[in-house]
Amino acid sequence: xxxxxxxxxxxxxxxxxxxxxxxxxxxxxxxxxxxxxxxxxxxxxxxxxxxxxxxxxxxxxxxxxxxxxxxxxxxxxxxxxxxxxxxxxxxxxxxxxxxxxxxxxxxxxxxxxxxxxxxxxxxxxxxxxxxxxxxxxxxxxxxxxxxxxxxxxxxxxxxxxxxxxxxxxxxxxxxxxxxxxxxxxxxxxxxxxxxxxxxxxxxxxxxxxxxxxxxxxxxxxxxxxxxxxxxxxxxxxxxxxxxxxxxxxxxxxxxxxxxxxxxxxxxxxxxxxxxxxxxxxxxxxxxxxxxxxxxxxxxxxxxxxxxxxxxxxxxxxxxxxxxxxxxxxxxxxxxxxxxxxxxxxxxxxxxxxxxxxxxxxxxxxxxxxxxxxxxxxxxxxxxxxxxxxxxxxxxxxxxxxxxxxxxxxxxxxxxxxxxxxxxxxxxxxxxxxxxxxxxxxxxxxxxxxxxxxxxxxxxxxxxxxxxxxxxxxxxxxxxxxxxxxxxxxxxxxxxxxxxxxxxxxxxxxxxxxxxxxxxxxxxxxxxxxxxxxxxxxxxxxxxxxxxxxxxxxxxxxxxxxxxxxxxxxxxxxxxxxxxxxxxxxxxxxxxxxxxxxxxxxxxxxxxxxxxxxxxxxxxxxxxxxxxxxxxxxxxxxxxxxxxxxxxxxxxxxxxxxxxxxxxxxxxxxxxxxxxxxxxxxxxxx
Numbered sequence: 001x002x003x004x005x006x007x008x009x010x011x012x013x014x015x016x017x018x019x020x021x022x023x024x025x026x027x028x029x030x031x032x033x034x035x036x037x038x039x040x041x042x043x044x045x046x047x048x049x050x051x052x053x054x055x056x057x058x059x060x061x062x063x064x065x066x067x068x069x070x071x072x073x074x075x076x077x078x079x080x081x082x083x084x085x086x087x088x089x090x091x092x093x094x095x096x097x098x099x100x101x102x103x104x105x106x107x108x109x110x111x112x113x114x115x116x117x118x119x120x121x122x123x124x125x126x127x128x129x130x131x132x133x134x135x136x137x138x139x140x141x142x143x144x145x146x147x148x149x150x151x152x153x154x155x156x157x158x159x160x161x162x163x164x165x166x167x168x169x170x171x172x173x174x175x176x177x178x179x180x181x182x183x184x185x186x187x188x189x190x191x192x193x194x195x196x197x198x199x200x201x202x203x204x205x206x207x208x209x210x211x212x213x214x215x216x217x218x219x220x221x222x223x224x225x226x227x228x229x230x231x232x233x234x235x236x237x238x239x240x241x242x243x244x245x246x247x248x249x250x251x252x253x254x255x256x257x258x259x260x261x262x263x264x265x266x267x268x269x270x271x272x273x274x275x276x277x278x279x280x281x282x283x284x285x286x287x288x289x290x291x292x293x294x295x296x297x298x299x300x301x302x303x304x305x306x307x308x309x310x311x312x313x314x315x316x317x318x319x320x321x322x323x324x325x326x327x328x329x330x331x332x333x334x335x336x337x338x339x340x341x342x343x344x345x346x347x348x349x350x351x352x353x354x355x356x357x358x359x360x361x362x363x364x365x366x367x368x369x370x371x372x373x374x375x376x377x378x379x380x381x382x383x384x385x386x387x388x389x390x391x392x393x394x395x396x397x398x399x400x401x402x403x404x405x406x407x408x409x410x411x412x413x414x415x416x417x418x419x420x421x422x423x424x425x426x427x428x429x430x431x432x433x434x435x436x437x438x439x440x441x442x443x444x445x446x447x448x449x450x451x452x453x454x455x456x457x458x459x460x461x462x463x464x465x466x467x468x469x470x471x472x473x474x475x476x477x478x479x480x481x482x483x484x485x486x487x488x489x490x491x492x493x494x495x496x497x498x499x500x501x502x503x504x505x506x507x508x509x510x511x512x513x514x515x516x517x518x519x520x521x522x523x524x525x526x527x528x529x530x531x532x533x534x535x536x537x538x539x540x541x542x543x544x545x546x547x548x549x550x551x552x553x554x555x556x557x558x559x560x561x562x563x564x565x566x567x568x569x570x571x572x573x574x575x576x577x578x579x580x581x582x583x584x585x586x587x588x589x590x591x592x593x594x595x596x597x598x599x600x601x602x603x604x605x606x607x608x609x610x611x612x613x614x615x616x617x618x619x620x621x622x623x624x625x626x627x628x629x630x631x632x633x634x635x636x637x638x639x640x641x642x643x644x645x646x647x648x649x650x651x652x653x654x655x656x657x658x659x660x661x662x663x664x665x666x667x668x669x670x671x672x673x674x675x676x677x678x679x680x681x682x683x684x685x
Contacts, residue, residue, distance in 0.1 A: 007345040015288045021059035026353040027104040030408030032064035042086035054099035057365040065106040068172040078175035091184035106191035110144035110198035112297040114397040115153035145208035151297045153396040174231035187241030194245040195303040196296030206268040229286040243289040248317040251299040258299025276324045292318040293333045305334040306594040307381040319348040359410040378483040383591035384672040385411035391592045393583035411672035414679035427453045434511045437519035439467025441663025441674045443488045448682035450495045461504035471543030475567040515658040522646035522664040532618030539643040549638020557584040561643035562598045576608045
């Protein structure tokens with residue numbers, strides 16, 4: 001193990017409880033022990049994930065947040081005694097790992113509850129609203145400190161919670177904590193004065209306008225989380241550890257308006273001065289640890305950092321708050337293990353929180369300890385599999401119900417939380433399998449086939465592996481994507497998979513009746529009806545190194561176009577974005593944490609954005625565009641980049657009944673669709 005990492009593997013204490021090392025798995029929805037958005041029960045998939053993380057040397061493990069009031073079906077968490085009995089039977093096996101377990105309990109979401117189009121219809125129709133109450137009481141689920149707009153929808157506003165409802169939640173927290181203590185759980189974490197969830201909404205002045213004892217003064221705004229910890233301590237004793245998920249500062253300008261790193265703004269939520277006082281106040285109330293980051297759902301990219309956010313983005317804030325409390329403090333949010341280790345060595349934080357990396361590779365801590373960092377499959381911070389709640393103008397949460405009910409899967413690890421669907425099953429009849437195309441789809445297919453016992457051979461028409469993922473990972477801020485590409489290439493070497501470079505397959509007939517996997521990708525859409533379209537630079541051409549001028553028009557405001565515009569700005573260029581639709585990144589599957597960062601970055605930096613505008617003509621020094629109302633505008637520029645989409649380009653399958661299409665040549669998607677589709681195909685052969 002690298003000696004720089006040694007501080008991560010020293011013991012520490014939360015109250016009287018000793019933890020073997022400083023690595024903390026922080027909670028993710030979908031990794032719950034009592035089920036996620038379903039009838040509460042002891043969840044075997046959640047338990048399998050938690051056990052795997054514990055066996056791979058995490059010190060403190062926190063399953064996904066568990067609502068004390070289940071948003072689905074309205075069940076109170078303390079009422080199902082059987083699942084606590086099942087948990088008690090499971091705990092001895094967990095404790096054999098040497099890890100400790102805190103179960104995270106949440107009061108819920110309030111105005112941050114993710115509203116879908118279906119929920120809008122349920123709420124807007126009085127008859128449907130009444131009929132749906134037994135399984136989804138949106139009026140209760142979305143209730144907040146005060147009447148306020150939902151983060152995702154204008155059609156489902158939040159009402160104020162009653163004092164009776166608040167007390168009901170406090171009582172349930174205490175009952176649940178006692179049941180968990182009796183089941184052998186080492187502690188609980190209260191979720192959360194953090195991320196703009198319900199408890200945080202009570203503390204934030206821009207949300208809480210109450211005039212009773214739960215609003216107004218500092219003490220009143222923090223009363224709800226204070227009464228929760230006091231009730232738990234009364235039920236469980238002062239030595240039972242209670243952690244608090246805590247956002248140091250809100251980084252929020254107001255409803256649906258966040259503040260980016262480096263931006264000057266007026267804080268609408270919790271600023272550092274209030275946070276210093278709040279952290280001490282919460283410690284005095286009885287909390288034994290603060291598990292920290294920053295942000296709210298209005299500034300979601302702080303709590304769920306996309307790849308555009310800097311590494312260790314929350315660390316300086318958490319180190320500062322550590323100076324104002326006497327209890328342990330954990331920092332989470334794009335943490336680099338070596339930077340975390342140094343902060344721990346200097347006594348600036350006590351533990352380092354990691355989440356999504358455990359989905360990409362549950363064994364990553366063990367590999368790090370064994371001095372094998374190159375073996376770690378990296379998280380690329382895409383949120384495509386684990387947290388793909390998308391939102392854009394006029395559309396609430398645009399997420400498939402299946403994704404909503406099955407969170408904490410992983411774009412780069414098809415097996416994660418899909419063990420019944422994706423698993424390595426050894427073949428009884430090994431075959432030679434030709435794979436045409438050495439991009440991510442081709443390499444993932446080859447990897448799984450080899451692990452199953454087949455003999456895959458890749459035919460790649462260029463002199464390197466990677467395909468379109470090479471330009472897709474080229475931007476300066478996409479180091480994690482380049483790490484993933486290196487991981488795949490290393491897998492090909494380690495598994496002994498033969499690669500024929502500079503070999504262009506014209507027809508699959510040369511492989512006879514053997515199985516053939518076609519992974520030939522896609523080709524860019526060309527706007528042939530646009531006069532001067534030949535003057536445009538295709539997105540991949542630019543990403544592969546094609547020079548551009550000072551002012552660059554990017555045609556297409558989807559994720560590819562916005563990421564290119566972001567890179568252009570970082571390189572000192574002057575991007576201009578032209579998009580036909582009414583918002584930037586109007587795409588399903590792109591998490592709001594990712595898309596809101598890009599939208600707000602361009603607004604902050606005054607990058608010109610032309611929405612509901614189409615390209616009509618490209619000239620040498622300008623483009624002519626047409627607005628929705630038919631008016632023409634001219635935009636001066638030195639270069640024009642086309643990022644308007646791609647078309648599948650599969651090689652013909654001919655008469656081969658054992659030919660399979662994988663990735664973008666089958667259907668243009670994202671990395672998740674490519675990798676999961678490749679795994680599916682590899683299981684069929």
